[in-house]
Structure formats: structure tokens, C-alpha cells
Amino acid sequence: MKEEYYYDESIDRDDLRDGANPIPKDQYKRFIYSLEEVSRDYPERNKVLINLQIGTGYRMQDLTPLTIGDIREALYYGSFLIQEQKQMKSWMTRMKNNPKSNSPKPAKRQVEIEPRSNLEKMLKSYVQGKKNSEYAFPSNGKFGYITAKSFSRILRKAGENIGLENISGHSGRKSYATWMYERTGNIAFVAKQIGHKNPETTLLYIGANKSDRKKAANIMSNMISFF
Numbered sequence: 001m002k003e004e005y006y007y008d009e010s011i012d013r014d015d016l017r018d019g020a021n022p023i024p025k026d027q028y029k030r031f032i033y034s035l036e037e038v039s040r041d042y043p044e045r046n047k048v049l050i051n052l053q054i055g056t057g058y059r060m061q062d063l064t065p066l067t068i069g070d071i072r073e074a075l076y077y078g079s080f081l082i083q084e085q086k087q088m089k090s091w092m093t094r095m096k097n098n099p100k101s102n103s104p105k106p107a108k109r110q111v112e113i114e115p116r117s118n119l120e121k122m123l124k125s126y127v128q129g130k131k132n133s134e135y136a137f138p139s140n141g142k143f144g145y146i147t148a149k150s151f152s153r154i155l156r157k158a159g160e161n162i163g164l165e166n167i168s169g170h171s172g173r174k175s176y177a178t179w180m181y182e183r184t185g186n187i188a189f190v191a192k193q194i195g196h197k198n199p200e201t202t203l204l205y206i207g208a209n210k211s212d213r214k215k216a217a218n219i220m221s222n223m224i225s226f227f
Helices: 009-016 027-038 043-056 070-078 083-097 116-127 149-161 171-184 187-194 201-206 208-220
Strands: 079-082 110-113
Touching: 009 083, 009 201, 027 043, 027 149, 027 171, 043 116, 043 171, 070 079, 070 116, 079 149, 149 201, 171 201, 187 201, 201 208
Parallel strands: none
Antiparallel strands: 079 110
16 A cells, blocks of 8 residues: 555644644744753753754654664655654544545655754764664653653743743644744645645644734734824
């Protein structure tokens, strides 16, 4: 069976329930400083992990189990190629409910690493001197790597320390989508990159409808003449 990237309404609905806020672009540096300050044992790990999510848009649960070897392989080939857990779970549920379905198995999501970009430089520096078999984002917990849930708590604390609300493990992915839309203005393009079936979901996901309404009101309210 041919593998294709898997789009499903249930994935769209799940994303709308996450409740996280993106990291404001103008607060990004300050947030990273705060994250380093609350990261007593693993400041570099935490900084690289959130930046990797912002730079790729992957869900945190798909990034935390990566090994150093996985990152080196991505650097060698110029892209990450990750089987996203949410796509696979949704597809398996559909196949279980409808065994005769010809829905293709989800393909791995590919995200390119721009040569000589800040992301590439950061990752090359991070893997230097480490063994391929090591978890890229280690922890003293039972899994050997930091879980998405544990990292979410760290991000929340870093956000609260500088007055940012609802920052969590979803915030990097939401920042990826929000910043990309602000740069391109192309919601269909953004929706495709983050795996949404419906671009309207993406508009709601990043809060663009609300911000666009405010922008439209600001433009048009100041164009009328006052008598």
C-alpha cells in the first residue's frame, strides 16, 4: 500500500483543543532567557528542544524521544523524516473501525533543514562530542529522555516568569504556524505544513481570525471622515 501524508478531521479537532498560546515574536529572546534561568540541570537541552520545535513544527511528543543519531542523520540528509504519532494513531483507529478502508498508511512528515541556517548551526553544535546512541534530550526519569508532559511544565514556568500565559509543549508548534502565517499570509500553505486538513482549522488554531478582524477594524475605522 502506498504511503501518503495523512490528513484527518480528528487531528484538526485535537489541535483546536490544546489551548496553548504561541510565543510572541517580540518576546522570543526574553522567553529563551527565562527558559535558561528556570532550567537548572539542562539549560542547553531545553533551549535546543524548544527551538527545534519552533523551527520544524513537530509535536513535542515526536521530538523528545529522538537520539543524537537521529539528529545527525537529519543533518546529513538535510531534513527530518519523522513518523508523527498522532497521524499514525488516527489512521490505526480508522482502520480498526473500517477494516476494508483503502486509506493509505501515513507517510513520515519531512521537514527540510536550510543549509547554513541558524537551525542547522544550532543542531551541529549540539550533537558535537555526543554518542549516536544517546537520547538527544536526556532526563533522569524512567524513560531516559524528557517527556512532552514534563517539558511542558518547564515551558509554562518560563512563560509565567515573564508574564506569558498558556505557554506549554504545544507553544513551539503554534509559534511555527503563527510566525509562518505572519510572514507569508498564506493560510493554505501553513495548513499543509502542520498537517491540517482544513485551512479554516489553522486560522482558528493560530487565532488569525481574531487578529485579522482587529486589523480590518483598525484600517477601516481610520479611513472614514469625522463630521
